[in-house]
Amino acid sequence: MKDKIEKLKEEILDNLVKAKEEGALRDLEIKYLGRKGELTKILRSLKDLSGNEKKEIGQLANEIKKEIEDKFAEMKKAFSGKEKKEQTDVTLPGEKIGRGHLNPVTIVQNELEDLFISMGFMVLDGPELESDFYNFTAVNIPPNHPARDMQDTFYIDKKNKDGEYDLVMRTHTSSVQVRAMQKYGAPLRCVVPGKCFRCEATDVRHEHTFYQIEGLMIDKNISLANMKAVLETVAKKLYGEETKLRMRPKFYPFVEPGANGEVTCFLCQGEGCLLCKNSGWLEIFGSGLVHPNVLRNGGIDPKIYSGFAFGFGLNRVTQLKYGIDDVRLFNSGDMRFLQQF
Numbered sequence: 021m022k023d024k025i026e027k028l029k030e031e032i033l034d035n036l037v038k039a040k041e042e043g044a045l046r047d048l049e050i051k052y053l054g055r056k057g058e059l060t061k062i063l064r065s066l067k068d069l070s071g072n073e074k075k076e077i078g079q080l081a082n083e084i085k086k087e088i089e090d091k092f093a094e095m096k097k098a099f100s101g102k103e104k105k106e107q108t109d110v111t112l113p114g115e116k117i118g119r120g121h122l123n124p125v126t127i128v129q130n131e132l133e134d135l136f137i138s139m140g141f142m143v144l145d146g147p148e149l150e151s152d153f154y155n156f157t158a159v160n161i162p163p164n165h166p167a168r169d170m171q172d173t174f175y176i177d178k179k180n181k182d183g184e185y186d187l188v189m190r191t192h193t194s195s196v197q198v199r200a201m202q203k204y205g206a207p208l209r210c211v212v213p214g215k216c217f218r219c220e221a222t223d224v225r226h227e228h229t230f231y232q233i234e235g236l237m238i239d240k241n242i243s244l245a246n247m248k249a250v251l252e253t254v255a256k257k258l259y260g261e262e263t264k265l266r267m268r269p270k271f272y273p274f275v276e277p278g279a280n281g282e283v284t285c286f287l288c289q290g291e292g293c294l295l296c297k298n299s300g301w302l303e304i305f306g307s308g309l310v311h312p313n314v315l316r317n318g319g320i321d322p323k324i325y326s327g328f329a330f331g332f333g334l335n336r337v338t339q340l341k342y343g344i345d346d347v348r349l350f351n352s353g354d355m356r357f358l359q360q361f
């Protein structure tokens with residue numbers, strides 16, 4: 021009898037350890053401790069034993085029963101705790117996911133794209149790793165021309181089959197001018213926003229990685245007047261109807277004549293400061309009538325077609341719009357700066 025009880029105890033404990041969920045536990049409880057359970061039956065049969073045996077085995081059986089009941093209770097507790105933890109209250113409001121947002125340069129780029137699209141321009145893209153040809157030669161800056169010095173270029177450390185370095189990180193979006201002419205021919209109306217790179221010593225005005233938006237309009241009888249009209253529209257859209265735009269002659273090899281465009285410095289209101297180099301004006305674009313050589317490189321006959329090109333410095337334009345006094349903030353990744361837009 022004693023052995024029988026001990027064996028049953030082992031069996032019950034063995035099975036208990038194997039139980040994986042509350043249901044299995046309940047089945048075991050019924051099997052062993054229920055009204056017709058195996059342990060219950062044994063306990064009930066104790067009454068038929070003789071005096072001494074009854075006392076000894078009765079005590080043992082009760083101890084074992086208690087031990088097993090405790091074990092059941094312990095396991096039940098463990099299961100219910102686990103279930104609670106895994107439960108999902110589907111009625112709870114969800115956890116909020118922080119929303120990202122656009123860099124201010126992208127905001128202004130999108131705005132300008134919309135404006136140009138409304139004026140019939142298409143938006144094009146071009147490679148950031150560019151050939152020396154499209155970045156320089158095609159836009160009338162031949163090898164060894166001093167104008168190459170104006171743009172401190174990152175050359176890629178890889179020679180072509182003629183032993184020359186002919187890959188550069190594009191220094192301006194003008195690299196897409198001839199690509200666009202070759203692909204679409206004339207008449208042509210496009211803008212090209214994108215990243216540009218120059219080997220600059222960085223300061224409040226200069227960055228090694230910055231954004232431009234290039235524009236190109238080619239058709240019959242395009243003149244400086246058309247160019248001025250478009251550029252004034254852009255300046256007013258960006259900074260309001262009252263904006264004063266100053267355009268003065270400036271040399272760029274790919275235009276003839278060439279002009280830059282400046283608006284009043286937002287930081288000093290024209291008084292003169294570090295940002296505007298004490299001039300009171302901030303340059304926001306370069307522009308001009310497309311040089312005949314560039315048209316020819318793009319397969320367009322300069323005797324039939326003329327056009328204008330311009331390039332806005334998108335970082336500068338954005339600085340002006342939001343009053344940002346240091347161009348280096350745009351690429352800094354500083355959340356305190358970025359979260360303001």
Ligand code: PHE
Binds near residue numbers: 192275278331
């Ligand atoms: N590519 C010139 C620059 O980066 C800007 C420009 C574009 C000037 C088109 C004239 C015409 O400075």
